[in-house]
Amino acid sequence: MDKKKFNEEIGARVRKRRIELGCTREQIAERANISVQFLFDIEKGKKSMTAMTIVNLAEALSVSIDFLLLGAEKNDERQGLEEKKDWQSTKWEQMFSLLVPEQRELAEEMLRLFVRGVSISSKAKKI
Secondary structure (H helix, E strand, C coil): CCHHHHHHHHHHHHHHHHHHHHCCCCHHHHCCCCCHHHHHHHHHCCCCCCHHHHHHHHHHHCCHHHHHHHHHCCHHCCCCHHHHHHHCCCCHHHHHHHCCCHHHHCCCCHHHHHHHHHHHHHHHHHH
């Protein structure tokens, strides 16, 4: 396979996954620590990526590096990714996907505290 076709296939997977997540280029670019223009060029198959960019982009899109580069998951990862896909299809994941990692951690902690507070409140009412 030639380099151009390889880049186009990766770009198509990146774009498809970004759209599946309901994210803008700006959101994914920020999460992957790249420019919006660079992400645009990747999606169009015009640019190659360094190893670090591949890792960051795979993380930003919640996919494996194997999927990003080859379009396939390792057999031992498929089960976990199928479970992860179920979670990603929920409204919660869609909302969380709009956040950068630091914001996501804060939102998760706030949700944990809220659930803990509701649980304590429910137990207190039963007494």
